[in-house]
Amino acid sequence: MNNVPVIKVGIVAVSRDCFPESLAVNRRKAVIAKYEEKFGKEGIYECPITIVESEIHAQQALEDVKKAGCNALCVDWFQGPTMFCAAAEETQKDLIDGRGDAYCGMLNASQALSLRKTRAYIPEEPVGDAGQCAEMIHEFLPIARPS
16 A cells, blocks of 8 residues: 655746846746656646746746646645745856856745745755756655655
């Protein structure tokens, strides 16, 4: 008998308005591709809505992942297990005009979580390339399951 809950993780890209939204979208796509390459397509959902410093975007993304049947998430305002990690730009081509700065994003997210008194899982080293973020998401699955 297998009574372990099935986890479906929604992946939501978040950007600040001082960065191009396309950078966050490209990072999300890279993380999804690496996750599916390593662990398959089962149990992961790519939310098409990108949050750009807007509670309206956040609420739209939340509705989207709920409709998709997600029960774990990689962002805020979700009444279930939540994880934060940041996918860094791998080629460093976006560090001038695109200003790919994953560390800045994690700092900003951590501060927002603290201000909102929101509990979330943040890996010990939460910034990595797409493959490392895929690993972090996979390691989150047992944490997301209710005990």
